[in-house]
Amino acid sequence: MASTDDKAKRREQEKLASKAAKPAKKKSELRETIVVVIQALLIALIFRSFAYQPFSIPTASLQPNLMIGDYVLASKFTYGYGRYSLPMGIIPFEGRIFGNEPNRGDIAVFKPVPQDDNYIKRVIGLPGDRIQMKQGRLFINGEMVEREMVERTTDTDSFNTTLPVIKYRETLPNGVSYIVQEISDTAALDNTQEYIVPEGQFFMMGDNRDRSQDSRVLSAVGFVPFDNLVGKAEVRFFSIKDNINPWFVWMWPGNVRWDRMFTSVYD
Template structure:
């Protein structure tokens, strides 16, 4: 009996140690993130599985992991664990993000994880006019890059359908959007999508506050981002301490309703660099 009992204790200890190591690894180094929406198409597709480099910008309360399993009554937030670090909008071993980075951050109000592209740095003047991004009163360079086409069908676990520039199409039909290559100040080039004239194609001027950042989705007409302020249900300006890390690479991608459906994995997106 003693051997059986000792074997059980050792097994429990091994599991506990493994969970602790995994928790430390996730807290300090990398955090997995599954793309749930189409706001970053075509850079990131629904079902892309990425690892976020949490060492990129140093550490804050947002670096602590959250564990939310509603079915089991578990709702542990990063602020529950590391809320003592929040308040002065600073970071430990902090470094500044660069314009054009694809960043995962905590929504300033809801605490939900978002992933967007960093467009505006502290002190920048940001505006969108007729769909054209203007930074510090200078329109960014944009070049036509043809058409982005996908099948009009429910995507991901939420079953959302894409917006189409070619009008209302039926299930299984081709959904098209205009595609452009946008080059930001500093030289980062990336693809953006356009559906047509939308409400956020024309904005006022946003002046980014000190130690805050302005984010936009690459799928410009289907993105909840900093163009809408927090009081109106948007993201608004994101504090420095809310940054979680930089997304550098897609590990794999599932076109199905779950990342476990390996037969729906996209063969061209394994270990794909994020631009």
């Protein structure tokens, strides 16, 4: 039969063993948490790099279709993978893997040749096309694109400047239809030279025709090489007025555009 001293020793040993086990258990839990966080970050990075990447709309160039404060997801796989599809262009390779050329009327994210920032515009001209603006009307390969007046309204840009505009429904030769806005048909980019789109490049334009710096400005955007495409815009997943940061949740009431969330950018 164990003595009182033996029992006391055993209790003391059990206490010491329990104290030693607690730090080990805490270290194990911390390690597991770090592993889970790293795994989640890797999954997010892979998803962003190869599936869908989120982009915010900071300017009025695609209004009313994409408004300032819209957040969209662009699919990476639609056009295949090029240098600029990957984060920060970290792999400097030429060409595209699984490349598919965009269709006329797509809304595409890209990096213009002279710029570092991502741009988002509509694909208007394909390789070999002749593009020109005459008195506010779009001509593709010598043919005037169909345009029908919708309404007179106003448009507010990123500098909070509001001007009257006319909305038109424009229909491209392939049947893609969308709304464009014009302040007038005599603005600086409403009468242009004829642009001949080089092979392997595309001509991009904003839907807000008098408030868009796009391929019509050769020194700033110009023709966009296929390799410079980032992805095809697909869906709005969030929208908030006045470009308010989306994490300012206390400002959501009255500012979030609930009717624009989780809607196609081609509606």
